[in-house]
Amino acid sequence: MLEREKIKYSCQNSLLQNITYQLKKFHETGTTPLRRSDSSRPPTASSKQVSNKLKRLVLNKRRRSTRNVAPKVNVSRSTVLRNLKKFAKPYHRKTSSKITNEHRMKRKKFAFWLKQYWKLNPQVHSSKWQRLVNTDLSKSFRLTPQFNSKNDIIWSTSRQDADKHGGYYGREKFSPGIMLLGAISWNGLIP
DSSP states (O other): OOOOOOOOOOTTTHHHHHHHHHHHHHHHHSOOOSSOTTSSOOOSSOHHHHHHHHHHHTTTOBSOOHHHHHHHHTSOHHHHHHHHHHHOEEEEOEEEEOOOHHHHHHHHHHHHHHHHHSOSOTTSTTOGGGGOEEEEEEEEEESSOOOOTTTOEEEESSHHHHHHTTOEEEEOTTOSEEEEEEEEETTEEEO
């Protein structure tokens, strides 16, 4: 192993001294490795091993945060996040109404009945629309737990995979709770 000469480096001649040292080393050994192989910090775990563990623990599974997974893989949270971004994306769960085909058919049938029975023009004096009271002004307080769309994510390779593994959150339309009602009619508000 070649040893560097004990010369004090200064700003002016440090580059020249380094070049002469590299040339001298090349002439003696035939190679000039710029860095030794053991000069950097040894890796704690190979990225392939971490990626495989993450795929097994996180991919297409609900409520798996990087903070919860990091201790299981024995790496830091930022390492988990960096490796996850290589092969997956976080998808938020979407809300959709919990409706069946039977409900859809009943809604369609009722809409056709309203259109035929109640007529189309509400301005006619004898129209049944003037006797209608709409009680849609309501505020409900649900007893079921609230869905948090910001925290509930699924790490997956695509939106289709996320949908297959719980990507939608079915919200019940008539979950138990307390409701305060208000109404509106042709003549105005009804408290």
